[in-house]
Amino acid sequence: MGRKERIARAASRTAAEARETADRDRKRSGRSTKASGIQPHRHCSVCWAPIPLAADPAVCGSEDCTATFEKREGSRKRLTIMLYLFPAIAILLAVLSSL
Ligand SMILES: [Zn+2]
Secondary structure, three states, X not given: OOHXXXXXXXXXXXXXXXXXXXXXXXXXXXXXXXXXXXXXXXXXXXXXXXXXXXXXXXXXXXXXXXXXXXXHHHHHHHHHHHHHHHHHHHHHHHHHHHO
């Protein structure tokens, strides 16, 4: 097999792969639920695995995901508390200093 031939074959194979990938992407971008036949569902908030719509909390059930989710939830709660606590303290100080 000549060098030229080998290069030509490699090029056509690459083109075929590219076409295949494009086809797959086009299929995937069919966003409508009806068209894809996928049941309504949600995704694990950690690994994005599909889980039932009613799953609460939104994790897939693996230990890693549950632990990560709980850690995240904990820091989110702390952040929410601080979000209210700091302005409350600021207002309290303002009121106290105006007395
Ligand atoms: Zn998960």
